[in-house]
Every structure is written in C-alpha cells, then in structure tokens.
Amino acid sequence: MDVFDKLKILTDAAKYDVACTSSGVNKKAAAGGIGNAAASGICHSFSGDGRCISLLKVLMTNACAYDCKYCVNRKSNDTPRASFTPRELAELTINFYRRNYIEGLFLSSGVLKNPDYTTEQMIEALRILREEYRFFGYIHAKAIPGTDSGLIAQLGMLTDRMSVNIELPSQSSLQMLAPDKSKHSILAPMKYIQNRIQENSTDIIKYRHAPKFVPAGQSTQMIIGATPDTDFQILNLTEGLYKKYKLKRVFFSAYMPVAENDLLPTLDTTPPLWREHRLYQADWLLRFYGFTANELLDEHHQSFNPYLDPKCNWALHHMDFFPMNVNRASYTDLLRVPGIGVNSARRIVIARRTATLQFNDLKKLGVVLKRAQYFINCGGKVIGSLKISQDKVLRSLMSEKTLGMYHQSFPLQSQAEQLSLFEQPPMILSGFPQEDHQRCLTNSL
Amino acid sequence: MLDQFTLIYRYDGSFDGLLCCVFESYDKKEIPTEIILPDISQTLLFAAKEIRTDVQKANRVLASIPEKMGFDALNFIQRAFLTCAPKKELYILLFLRLGYRHGRSVMDMLADDAVHTLFKAVKHLDNESHLLKGFVRFSIFSNVLVAEIEPKNCVLPLMTQHFCERYPEERFLIYDKTHGMALVYHPYQSAIIPIDDLELPEPDEQEQSYRALWQLFYDTIEIQGRHNPKCRMGHMPKRYWKYTTEFGSSSKKSLLKLENTAKFLIP
Ligand code: SF4
Numbered sequence: 001m002d003v004f005d006k007l008k009i010l011t012d013a014a015k016y017d018v019a020c021t022s023s024g025v026n027k028k029a030a031a032g033g034i035g036n037a038a039a040s041g042i043c044h045s046f047s048g049d050g051r052c053i054s055l056l057k058v059l060m061t062n063a064c065a066y067d068c069k070y071c072v073n074r075k076s077n078d079t080p081r082a083s084f085t086p087r088e089l090a091e092l093t094i095n096f097y098r099r100n101y102i103e104g105l106f107l108s109s110g111v112l113k114n115p116d117y118t119t120e121q122m123i124e125a126l127r128i129l130r131e132e133y134r135f136f137g138y139i140h141a142k143a144i145p146g147t148d149s150g151l152i153a154q155l156g157m158l159t160d161r162m163s164v165n166i167e168l169p170s171q172s173s174l175q176m177l178a179p180d181k182s183k184h185s186i187l188a189p190m191k192y193i194q195n196r197i198q199e200n201s202t203d204i205i206k207y208r209h210a211p212k213f214v215p216a217g218q219s220t221q222m223i224i225g226a227t228p229d230t231d232f233q234i235l236n237l238t239e240g241l242y243k244k245y246k247l248k249r250v251f252f253s254a255y256m257p258v259a260e261n262d263l264l265p266t267l268d269t270t271p272p273l274w275r276e277h278r279l280y281q282a283d284w285l286l287r288f289y290g291f292t293a294n295e296l297l298d299e300h301h302q303s304f305n306p307y308l309d310p311k312c313n314w315a316l317h318h319m320d321f322f323p324m325n326v327n328r329a330s331y332t333d334l335l336r337v338p339g340i341g342v343n344s345a346r347r348i349v350i351a352r353r354t355a356t357l358q359f360n361d362l363k364k365l366g367v368v369l370k371r372a373q374y375f376i377n378c379g380g381k382v383i384g385s386l387k388i389s390q391d392k393v394l395r396s397l398m399s400e401k402t403l404g405m406y407h408q409s410f411p412l413q414s415q416a417e418q419l420s421l422f423e424q425p426p427m428i429l430s431g432f433p434q435e436d437h438q439r440c441l442t443n444s445l
Numbered sequence: 446m447l448d449q450f451t452l453i454y455r456y457d458g459s460f461d462g463l464l465c466c467v468f469e470s471y472d473k474k475e476i477p478t479e480i481i482l483p484d485i486s487q488t489l490l491f492a493a494k495e496i497r498t499d500v501q502k503a504n505r506v507l508a509s510i511p512e513k514m515g516f517d518a519l520n521f522i523q524r525a526f527l528t529c530a531p532k533k534e535l536y537i538l539l540f541l542r543l544g545y546r547h548g549r550s551v552m553d554m555l556a557d558d559a560v561h562t563l564f565k566a567v568k569h570l571d572n573e574s575h576l577l578k579g580f581v582r583f584s585i586f587s588n589v590l591v592a593e594i595e596p597k598n599c600v601l602p603l604m605t606q607h608f609c610e611r612y613p614e615e616r617f618l619i620y621d622k623t624h625g626m627a628l629v630y631h632p633y634q635s636a637i638i639p640i641d642d643l644e645l646p647e648p649d650e651q652e653q654s655y656r657a658l659w660q661l662f663y664d665t666i667e668i669q670g671r672h673n674p675k676c677r678m679g680h681m682p683k684r685y686w687k688y689t690t691e692f693g694s695s696s697k698k699s700l701l702k703l704e705n706t707a708k709f710l711i712p
Contacts, residue, residue, distance in 0.1 A: 004657075035611060043576075096659060098615070099582060099585065100583050100592070273671065351553060351556050354553045355556050357556065
C-alpha cells in the first residue's frame with residue numbers, strides 16, 4: 001500500500017475528531033531547527049464543511065482492537081485498514097510543513113494490539129520529528145485510554161497539546177456504547193496529565209530550561225446526540241472539566257450516524273448541528289463572558305432554546321438587569337448585553353475615557369445595535385420611554401423566517417404564556433431554521 | 446476661503462514624504478483636504494502643492510511622535526501606512542494632529558472619525574497578514590521555498606518575523622504581486638526587495654506528489670454530511686484560493702524569474 005492510500009484511509013478515519021486548533025503556545029525554532037507556533041493559532045485552510053484546517057489530522061492506524069459502537073474504526077466494522085510507519089508519518093508532516101500547508105500534526109490512533117503498543121508507535125513518530133528533523137512546530141497527540149502513565153509522560157514531553165476524549169457525556173452512555181472504555185480509564189490519564197502540567201510549571205519556575213510538558217494544555221471532546229444526555233448535563237460536565245481538570249478547550253461533535261445499531265440514532269438521522277452550535281455558544285459564554293452553566297440552563301430547562309442563542313435567552317429572562325448605561329456599566333456587565341462582544345466591550349471601556357458615548361459611536365466600536373439597542377442606553381435621557389414588548393425584542397433578534405417558525409411552534413399567546421415560551425423549547429426540531437445550520441461559530445455573541 | 450477647501454498635497458509615496466506633509470501642515474498652519482501620490486494624473490481641478498521629501502524634517506516629525514503620544518501611536522501609524530485604506534495619508538495626518546493636541550489618549554479616541562477609520566484599516570491589515578500566514582503556499586524548487594501572494598494591504602513587513610522564525614534554516618521567497626515586492630530570506634538574513642516579475646520552473650516529481658498528497662488530504666478531511674460552502678467562504682474568501690494548492694491552482698504558471706533573486710538566495 002503506498003502512502004497515498006494510507007493517507008486517504010487514515011485521514012478519512014480521523015476526520016470526525018473535532019479539534020484542529022494550533023493555539024495555546026508561542027515558540028520559535030532553535031538554530032538548526034524548523035517550526036514555530038503562535039498562541040493565537042493559525043488556520044491554513046478551510047475544508048468544504050467550513051472547518052479550520054490547521055494540523056495534519058490523521059490516525060497512526062485505524063486498525064482497532066476496541067469496538068466502540070459510534071466509531072467508524074470499530075473492530076466489527078468492515079472497512080479498509082492501514083497504518084503509517086513512524087518514519088512515513090514524520091516525513092509527510094515535515095514536507096507538508098515546509099510548504100506551509102500545516103501548522104503541525106494532530107496524531108490520534110485506533111488501538112493497535114493494545115494501548116501501550118499504540119502509544120509507543122506514536123512516540124516513535126514524534127521522536128523522529130522532534131529529534132531528527134528538529135521540528136518545533138505544533139503537535140497535538142491523543143492519549144489512548146488505558147495507556148501506562150510512563151508512556152503518557154514520554155508522549156507529553158514531545159507534544160504541545162494532549163487530549164483524552166470523554167467521548168460520551170455520561171458513564172451510562174459510555175457503558176452502553178463503548179464497552180472497552182470506562183469513565184475511569186478516561187479520567188485517569190486526564191488527571192495524570194493535569195498533574196504533570198502543574199508539576200512542570202513549578203519546575204519551569206525553578207529551572208528556566210526545564211523541558212516543557214504539554215505547554216499548550218489539554219483538551220477533550222464529546223459526541224452530541226448519540227445518547228439521551230441533555231444540554232444541561234453536557235454543559236455542567238463541560239464546566240466541571242474546565243474547573244477540575246483545567247482543560248483548555250472542550251469540543252463537541254454532532255453525531256454523524258456511521259453504524260446501524262439499536263442503541264444509536266438511525267442512519268438517516270441528521271446530525272444535530274444546531275445543538276452543537278448552541279453548546280459552542282454556551283461554552284464561549286463560560287470561558288470568556290463570565291457565565292456559569294446554571295445561569296444558562298437548569299433542572300427545569302435542560303435544553304437550549306433552538307431559536308435564541310443562550311445569551312439572548314438569558315437577557316430576555318433578566319430584563320430587570322437592563323437597560324444598562326454603556327457609559328458607566330462595568331466591563332463584566334457589558335459582556336452580558338446581546339450584541340456586545342469581548343472586543344466591543346473592551347473598546348467601549350477604552351473609548352469612554354475620552355468621550356461620552358452615543359449610539360452612533362457604539363456602531364464604530366463594533367456593537368451590533370440591532371441586538372443591543374433594547375438593552376442599553378447612553379445615560380441621560382432614555383429615548384422615549386417606550387415599553388418594549390418581548391415580541392419587538394424577538395423581532396430584532398431573529399430573522400423574519402425564524403420568527404415565523406417561532407410563532408408557528410408557539411401559537412399566540414397571552415403575555416404570561418408568551419413568557420413561558422422561553423422556558424421550555426420544543427423538542428421537535430425537524431423543521432429547524434436552516435440558517436442555524438449554515439451559520440458558523442462566531443467568536444463573539 | 447477657496448484654498449481651505451482645495452488644498453491638495455502631493456508627496457512621493459514614502460513614509461518620510463508623508464511625515465513631511467505633516468511638517469508642512471504645521472509649518473503653514475493649514476490642513477490639506479487631500480494628499481495624493483505622484484502618479485495620480487493631473488486631472489484635478491486645482492493644482493496640488495508639491496511636498497518635497499526632506500529627511501531632516503521627516504526625522505523631526507518622527508522623533509516627536511513617541512514623545513508626544515507614545516510608541517504605540519507611532520507603531521500604529523506605521524502600520525496604518527501599510528494599509529490599502531483610501532485616503533490613509535490624510536487620515537494619518539489628521540490622527541497626528543489630534544495626537545499632538547491630546548497626547549497619548551489619541552489612541553483611546555475610538556469614536557473619532559480619523560482614529561476609527563485608521564483602526565478599521567489596521568485591523569483589516571492585521572487580519573489579512575494573519576490569514577496569509579496560513580494561506581501562503583510554498584513550492585520547493587532546488588531547495589528554495591517560493592510562494593506568491595496577491596494581498597490588498599502591504600503585508601510583507603508584518604509576515605517577516607513569523608516566517609523567519611518558522612524556517613530559520615531555509616531559503617525562501619514570498620512574492621507580493623500586488624505591490625511588486627518580495628520578502629527574501631537566507632540564514633539568517635531577510636530583506637524586502639522590489640521585484641517586477643518572477644518565472645517559476647516546472648515543479649519536479651517530488652513537488653508534484655506532495656501537492657497531490659495535500660489535495661488528497663484536503664478533499665478527504667471534509668465531513669460530507671456537514672458540507673457548508675458558505676461557512677468556508679466566510680473564513681477563506683475566494684480571492685485567496687488562487688494561490689492555494691488545495692484548489693488545484695499552483696500548476697498555473699506565473700512569470701517569476703528565479704534567477705533575479707538567486708543572487709540573494711544563493712550566497
Ligand atoms: S478505541 Fe473506540 S473510538 Fe477509538 S478508534 Fe477504536 S473503536 Fe474508535
């Protein structure tokens with residue numbers, strides 16, 4: 001089998017992995033070396049599905065001894081198998097890297113023979129890259145659950161980022177669909193990596209040149225929609241992972257049906273991209289906007305509103321928080337306004353040092369007035385004292401089409417009922433607004 | 446009165462030249478309504494005032510900027526000068542006048558027209574240079590890395606450090622077709638030089654096979670069930686596709702004479 005065939009098979013097998021970022025670390029090549037990394041990450045291309053391509057994302061092998069039901073590489077699946085030799089993979093990486101196709105390598109693998117053997121293969125590929133080619137570019141490696149911690153430690157010295165996939169959002173889902181894995185086998189290496197990162201950071205303070213262990217931190221991902229776990233459970237888990245394991249990122253991937261199995265959604269199920277999108281929005285709110293999971297969802301509201309992003313949804317439930325005076329509100333309060341993002345909030349705080357801001361100034365600062373106008377004022381007299389109906393706000397937050405669908409799902413409507421509409425979004429989502437599928441994850445809400 | 450509305454400066458297109466416009470504006474207590482380049486043909490209704498570039502005057506202005514409004518402001522207008530914003534010269538002049546009056550806080554005056562316009566322009570420049578750090582594609586010809594770009598802004602100065610740190614042991618060249626210049630590097634020296642044209646040789650077998658491997662990777666990594674061309678276009682506008690290997694375009698030959706720069710690359 002030549003390297004073309006291998007690349008095709010092992011890319012195809014890796015493509016469901018979400019993370020492709022090269023962010024989190026700044027470095028440059030030492031003399032005689034090649035490669036640097038930028039903390040912001042660099043996208044080298046975008047694939048037809050709109051996802052960033054930053055790293056050469058492949059598997060070491062797609063031959064797998066495990067039988068996770070949701071995975072194309074599971075043992076019981078009849079699919080062509082291939083494995084890179086460590087040297088083939090290193091050479092491919094360096095040649096792509098020299099041509100500026102990629103920022104580095106994202107290496108994952110099926111379980112060949114056993115977790116330790118697989119990890120040894122991965123280590124050898126990375127060793128060739130780091131030692132022989134003196135490669136300083138970005139490397140993200142997957143820790144295979146069940147690998148000996150000594151090998152994880154070795155792998156960690158060669159990589160910038162590591163991840164252990166949570167795979168499914170609950171222990172019961174795991175038991176059902178990934179019989180060879182357990183919560184323990186996933187969380188143990190995660191904990192181990194976290195501890196090593198922490199130890200290492202104190203070493204680096206003590207000895208400036210102490211080699212770095214996973215300097216860009218660790219991330220994880222989980223599959224959405226293959227199991228009955230709710231948005232609330234998922235978001236809580238996510239928050240827990242950030243807090244307890246100090247993860248840099250949690251990724252979500254809408255389940256693409258790849259197998260006929262009674263335990264899984266049928267093959268003709270469309271992937272719940274809108275849920276994935278909402279989760280990313282909420283994740284963003286947790287990481288950059290100072291929200292907690294419990295503010296966005298709770299026991300009684302376990303699913304995201306399909307028609308409103310979580311921040312707008314929160315704002316509409318907390319009208320008493322508004323209107324906010326943009327000339328006085330604190331940065332953290334500004335972040336709560338729909339239509340004001342991290343950048344525009346920062347610019348507001350800067351610009352108001354030298355001027356009292358008016359509505360038309362806000363536009364220049366990047367505020368989306370169409371959304372924000374109902375939640376802010378500029379101090380002084382409030383324009384009119386118009387009582388804003390929820391419908392009017394909704395109209396400003398949604399396109400005509402979405403609004404139409406919203407009203408269809410929620411036939412009108414006394415004021416009280418209207419309010420309750422926000423509380424439990426319908427679970428029928430077949431006719432879900434197309435644009436939400438189309439939209440990409442935006443950086444600020 | 447009429448003069449107030451029609452005062453046009455013509456400068457030589459250099460940063461020093463622009464600083465001399467600033468000097469002139471203060472010296473004569475006047476504010477131009479336009480600052481134009483020498484190659485703008487004289488179809489204007491009113492004659493332009495020629496501003497001669499005088500290094501001494503330019504240096505005086507240059508030194509005064511960090512003093513009056515900080516190094517951030519200097520760095521900022523230097524980058525603003527690289528942008529493709531229409532009337533950037535005039536806005537830079539207005540920005541500096543504002544800076545002389547208000548000091549450092551000029552950088553906070555984001556709601557001011559000149560400041561806002563330049564911030565937007567610089568953001569565009571920063572975005573474009575960031576994107577191109579990823580979208581540049583090198584082809585390897587006799588062990589020299591060669592790439593071509595067609596940016597709107599003059600991005601090469603902002604890409605120099607990145608690529609020098611990425612490929613310290615390589616020899617490479619990035620040709621900016623829009624502005625007729627190239628970033629050239631060999632260990633451990635870089636320069637931005639004017640270049641009119643460049644002729645690329647046929648890619649050898651190895652080069653071709655890596656291009657093909659990359660295209661294969663690119664096509665395979667997409668999840669078909671999530672096909673979303675609109676989203677891709679948002680992130681990677683079509684104008685960048687021309688020189689990216691994955692869209693099968695690098696077979697297109699541009700006129701790029703490698704020998705011209707060989708002197709620099711092969712010391
Ligand atoms: S371990 Fe499970 S998820 Fe990983 S490749 Fe094997 S079957 Fe797929």
